[in-house]
Amino acid sequence: MAIKKALEIYLAKSDGTTIKQHIDGLLHQFEVFEKFYPKVLNEKEKQVLKIAIEYHDYGKLNRLFQCKLPVKQRTVKCSGERDDRIPHQYLSPLFLRPLSEKFSKLDVIKIVYAIINHHARGSKYIKGDYAGIDLLLSEIKGNFKDFFSHLGYTKISDETIKFYKKCLTHIIENLGAVKNLNRTFRENPEFVKSVVKLAGLLIKIDHAASGEDLIVEEEPIKGNRERLFLNYLRSQNKLSKLKPFQEKFKDYKNLVLVADTGLGKTGLAVLWSKRKMFYVLPNRTSTNAMFETMKEIFGESKAGLLHSTSLFYVYENAEKEDYTILRDFDNTRNLSKPVTISTADQLFTSVFKYPTYEKTYATLSYSDVVIDEIQGFEPAQIVPMLRQIEETVKLGTRYLIITATLPEIIKNEFEKMGFTVKTNDPETIDKTRRHKVKILEKDIFSVKDDILEKATKDKNILVITNTVSTAQDLYLKLSENLADEHIKVKLLHSRFIWKTRKEKENEIKEDYRKFKRNIWITTQLVEASLDIDFDVLFTEAAPADSLIQRMGRVWRHKNEDYPEEEFNVYILSIVNEKKDVYEKVLREKSLDLIKKYLTEEGFLLSENKREIVEILYSEETLTSLNSKYFDEWKKVEKILNSEWEYLFKSEAHKIFRDIFTFEAIPFVFKEKIKNLVEDYKETKEIVGKSKRKLKRLKILKGINDYKIPVPVYWVLNEKVKNKTPFEVLDKDLNLYILAKYFKYDDRLGVRLDKNELKKNEIEETII
Numbered sequence: 001m002a003i004k005k006a007l008e009i010y011l012a013k014s015d016g017t018t019i020k021q022h023i024d025g026l027l028h029q030f031e032v033f034e035k036f037y038p039k040v041l042n043e044k045e046k047q048v049l050k051i052a053i054e055y056h057d058y059g060k061l062n063r064l065f066q067c068k069l070p071v072k073q074r075t076v077k078c079s080g081e082r083d084d085r086i087p088h089q090y091l092s093p094l095f096l097r098p099l100s101e102k103f104s105k106l107d108v109i110k111i112v113y114a115i116i117n118h119h120a121r122g123s124k125y126i127k128g129d130y131a132g133i134d135l136l137l138s139e140i141k142g143n144f145k146d147f148f149s150h151l152g153y154t155k156i157s158d159e160t161i162k163f164y165k166k167c168l169t170h171i172i173e174n175l176g177a178v179k180n181l182n183r184t185f186r187e188n189p190e191f192v193k194s195v196v197k198l199a200g201l202l203i204k205i206d207h208a209a210s211g212e213d214l215i216v217e218e219e220p221i222k223g224n225r226e227r228l229f230l231n232y233l234r235s236q237n238k239l240s241k242l243k244p245f246q247e248k249f250k251d252y253k254n255l256v257l258v259a260d261t262g263l264g265k266t267g268l269a270v271l272w273s274k275r276k277m278f279y280v281l282p283n284r285t286s287t288n289a290m291f292e293t294m295k296e297i298f299g300e301s302k303a304g305l306l307h308s309t310s311l312f313y314v315y316e317n318a319e320k321e322d323y324t325i326l327r328d329f330d331n332t333r334n335l336s337k338p339v340t341i342s343t344a345d346q347l348f349t350s351v352f353k354y355p356t357y358e359k360t361y362a363t364l365s366y367s368d369v370v371i372d373e374i375q376g377f378e379p380a381q382i383v384p385m386l387r388q389i390e391e392t393v394k395l396g397t398r399y400l401i402i403t404a405t406l407p408e409i410i411k412n413e414f415e416k417m418g419f420t421v422k423t424n425d426p427e428t429i430d431k432t433r434r435h436k437v438k439i440l441e442k443d444i445f446s447v448k449d450d451i452l453e454k455a456t457k458d459k460n461i462l463v464i465t466n467t468v469s470t471a472q473d474l475y476l477k478l479s480e481n482l483a484d485e486h487i488k489v490k491l492l493h494s495r496f497i498w499k500t501r502k503e504k505e506n507e508i509k510e511d512y513r514k515f516k517r518n519i520w521i522t523t524q525l526v527e528a529s530l531d532i533d534f535d536v537l538f539t540e541a542a543p544a545d546s547l548i549q550r551m552g553r554v555w556r557h558k559n560e561d562y563p564e565e566e567f568n569v570y571i572l573s574i575v576n577e578k579k580d581v582y583e584k585v586l587r588e589k590s591l592d593l594i595k596k597y598l599t600e601e602g603f604l605l606s607e608n609k610r611e612i613v614e615i616l617y618s619e620e621t622l623t624s625l626n627s628k629y630f631d632e633w634k635k636v637e638k639i640l641n642s643e644w645e646y647l648f649k650s651e652a653h654k655i656f657r658d659i660f661t662f663e664a665i666p667f668v669f670k671e672k673i674k675n676l677v678e679d680y681k682e683t684k685e686i687v688g689k690s691k692r693k694l695k696r697l698k699i700l701k702g703i704n705d706y707k708i709p710v711p712v713y714w715v716l717n718e719k720v721k722n723k724t725p726f727e728v729l730d731k732d733l734n735l736y737i738l739a740k741y742f743k744y745d746d747r748l749g750v751r752l753d754k755n756e757l758k759k760n761e762i763e764e765t766i767i
Contacts, residue, residue, distance in 0.1 A: 010066055037217060048103070051099065090140075114198045117203075189394055204335065221338050252420055259403075260429060277367065352640070365395035368400070375404075380632065408614045409617050434561075467576075472749070492522045496749040531556075533556035535554070665707055665738065666738050
């Protein structure tokens with residue numbers, strides 16, 4: 001049977017879509033892409049991508065693939081087979097040999113690479129050694145008759161095997177292993193750039209063509225961005241003209257800008273971005289708020305939100321329930337929106353080169369990326385981000401890094417990449433004297449009476465501790481000593497279920513505006529995620545960058561100097577060393593630097609805050625302190641030079657477990673969640689795909705309300721990992737129930753039940 005005829009008969013999808021129809025769908029999506037982004041690829045690359053599109057699913061002609069599809073009427077004879085044996089993308093290149101006469105060797109390599117990498121399955125064949133190639137070719141030869149005899153092919157030619165082996169060998173030696181890819185990137189960057197863009201765009205186009213009502217790229221922003229931003233300012237009743245620093249920096253290419261909060265960094269980001277835009281923030285609360293702002297600036301349909309629970313946020317805030325919610329989310333997830341607001345984990349894990357990472361790199365190649373508050377990340381996060389920035393700049397990405405402080409070690413990395421780095425431009429410095437600081441040689445518990453005394457003076461008090469357990473203990477002690485009925489003591493940290501945490505985050509934002517005599521006990525959670533403005537801060541000692549972020553929650557929105565005799569920031573230098581999360585030498589050096597830069601009246605000025613952070617994280621200071629910061633940095637760099645599977649090895653776990661979390665459900669909600677899971681399973685009876693999907697989304701959102709982020713170290717801890725710290729309630733839905741000794745209520749959040757700990761012979765110090 002002729003191949004072209006076979007493509008019109010045999011299926012690509014279980015919904016009855018033929019391979020030919022699917023290919024035509026991809027070609028249509030490519031036309032859309034060319035229309036909106038005509039200059040991303042040169043003419044030769046466009047030809048190569050079209051060939052990759054045409055041939056990418058030829059492997060689905062495999063009889064066993066056709067037998068695997070769950071359809072009632074089949075076009076081939078099947079004997080109960082449900083295993084295609086070799087992923088289809090590794091069979092498709094067998095049909096490419098005639099093209100070697102029309103395209104150069106490197107162009108053929110690009111086509112083969114794009115095709116075999118457009119799905120994740122089967123990566124074992126090209127992991128970095130020749131054994132994978134030999135295994136693949138052996139399996140092809142041994143199964144060839146089973147695969148293609150229905151088309152009239154019973155034996156594969158030696159020439160085809162030789163052609164395919166040469167292609168795969170070149171890929172292994174130059175692109176397969178991370179170390180080989182990195183070497184080729186240095187030696188032949190144009191080739192690698194082309195390979196990554198073509199492979200990534202094939203993945204993206206295939207995803208768009210395979211979805212319902214999806215599009216590879218939505219129409220870009222057309223209007224003048226300065227006019228859009230000024231219109232937004234008018235709608236907010238703000239002064240509708242650009243600030244000097246926005247005018248000054250809006251046309252830079254790759255820029256790192258240190259600028260104080262409240263000066264108009266969001267406006268600069270809008271003005272600076274000239275192309276498709278990603279706005280990256282460190283946490284979900286910040287991204288949600290920025291998403292609302294960007295919708296107002298660019299229009300409701302132009303902005304997408306991307307983080308681990310973004311679909312639930314959009315669903316909850318939608319004006320009506322309809323299928324467009326799911327369609328827009330799928331387009332956002334496919335990186336198709338003209339403006340996307342995202343957490344870093346959604347974009348910057350691609351640097352580990354996991355299968356299909358090329359889609360992210362290819363999309364970034366024609367995008368402008370804004371990263372807000374980059375200094376807020378740990379080495380385990382910032383080092384991969386820097387590496388991905390370095391690699392994608394070579395592909396064509398532009399970056400604007402906006403931050404209130406910039407460690408010297410990070411500044412040096414950006415300067416090596418050729419970025420313009422502006423740390424002390426006068427227009428970016430807040431001249432207001434906001435923070436009058438006093439350092440006390442005490443712990444947070446010894447000032448509980450001072451906290452209460454401040455509150456009696458009609459002050460709103462913010463207390464920030466370094467650990468959740470400290471916050472919980474202090475909350476209990478303050479609540480016990482409460483004599484004034486007008487004083488309210490409240491608690492906020494990351495270990496409340498999402499439903500309660502969201503209520504508390506809304507409450508704390510309302511409290512500082514409308515009420516007085518509130519005492520909010522919190523953790524690092526509020527450092528950057530919440531736009532709040534309290535009267536007085538009591539905080540445990542921490543590294544300078546964290547302390548400065550915490551100070552930013554006090555006297556935040558005022559335009560005049562803090563006028564009072566009393567201090568409005570109190571730093572408690574004594575912490576519980578057994579459970580504190582910060583390195584002692586960094587805490588102590590931070591306090592020394594702050595003392596050095598305080599004015600006679602006790603003010604810490606904005607320009608000095610920048611200098612303190614830059615000094616603290618300089619190579620000279622970190623070396624003199626013998627800080628572990630450098631060691632962590634180097635260990636992460638080692639991981640980046642390894643294969644992506646290394647992330648799952650024990651050495652990598654040790655580096656990442658302190659910042660990685662997974663979501664679990666407290667034991668007290670187990671029965672409620674079991675009922676919701678049953679409701680979810682019953683949705684299969686609902687007629688109509690859109691209606692069924694929306695019902696499932698509603699149930700999943702209900703389940704998500706009862707989840708909490710759990711640090712990975714809780715369950716990897718040697719003291720508990722053999723004590724069943726959680727159970728898997730539903731593997732398909734990734735639902736985990738915490739053990740009984742993780743007690744929960746809405747007053748304190750998750751904490752350890754001491755009685756249950758004793759039963760399980762576990763020490764209390766694990767959290």
